Amino acid sequence: MFNLPLLSLALVAASSQVMAHGVVTSPTPRTYGTASQAACGTGAIKVLTSDKYGPIENAALKTDTTYNANTCHLFFCRGYQFSDNASNVKVYKPGTVVNFHVDIEAHHTGTANVSVVNLATQTPIGKPLFYWPVYTNNSLGPADWVKNETDFSATIPDLGTQCTKAGACAIQWWWYAFNKQTYESCVDFVTA
Ligand SMILES: *[C@@H]1O[C@H](CO)[C@@H](O)[C@H](O)[C@H]1NC(C)=O
Ligand SMILES: *[C@@H]1O[C@H](CO)[C@@H](O)[C@H](O)[C@H]1NC(C)=O
Ligand SMILES: *[C@@H]1O[C@H](CO)[C@@H](O)[C@H](O)[C@H]1NC(C)=O
Ligand SMILES: *[C@@H]1O[C@H](CO)[C@@H](O)[C@H](O)[C@H]1NC(C)=O
DSSP, X not given: OOOHHHHXXXXXXXXXXXXXXEEEEESOOOOOOHHHHHXXXXXXXXXXXXXXXXXXXXXXXXXXXXXXXXXXXXTSGGGOOGGGGTTOOEEEOTTOEEEEEEEESSOOOEEEEEEEEXXXXXXXXXXXXXXXXXXXXXTSXXXXXXXXXXXXXXXXXXXXXXXXXXXXXXXXXXXXXXXXXXXXXXXXXXXX
């Protein structure tokens, strides 16, 4: 009952997954739901969600007439909408040390940072919490991979009242690989 053409297509699809790259897995980042689907449209969301590790540029190539540029900002929190994960907002006191884990599926030399971002203006607040001038150098073998690229901690700064309301702020991990691929994950939080 094997359909050989379909099977080989599946294998091609599986091997192209190896080209996929990175995502924050801890703390649990924002993901997509119906609001993201409505905002980003059929074409883009299909690419974003078929490979949670994949570069955003691949989704940008597939935006169609169902993509709403006013609501889906692909290059901010990967286009994922806060309202889909409004129940996944972390509460951090200033000074809290938050441990992150990033799952890197394929190394591509680039630069990366982690910043508190204002979700309304889509701009960073203050200095990056973590910054890598060079991130995941793909000339290095596993023995030389830099530990803090995948496991690091960020200390929550004193943000005054800027981040006291859910949906005001997130911590965004942002990796730009020099082969022109962008990866982002957002962790929604409030300070208390
Ligand atoms: C985020 O939203 C998605 C889609 O609604 C849902 O499947 C997922 O469980 C939510 N994640 C958390 C941690 O609440
Ligand atoms: C990546 O690592 C190689 C080997 O150590 C080094 O020669 C190269 O300069 C590094 N790349 C960057 C961008 O730092
Ligand atoms: C990450 O680790 C590298 C290698 O140990 C170190 O040089 C660098 O300073 C660390 N980065 C930060 C922001 O601590
Ligand atoms: C974080 O990295 C991105 C991609 O390299 C860059 O565009 C952005 O300016 C950086 N943000 C900060 C606050 O340095």
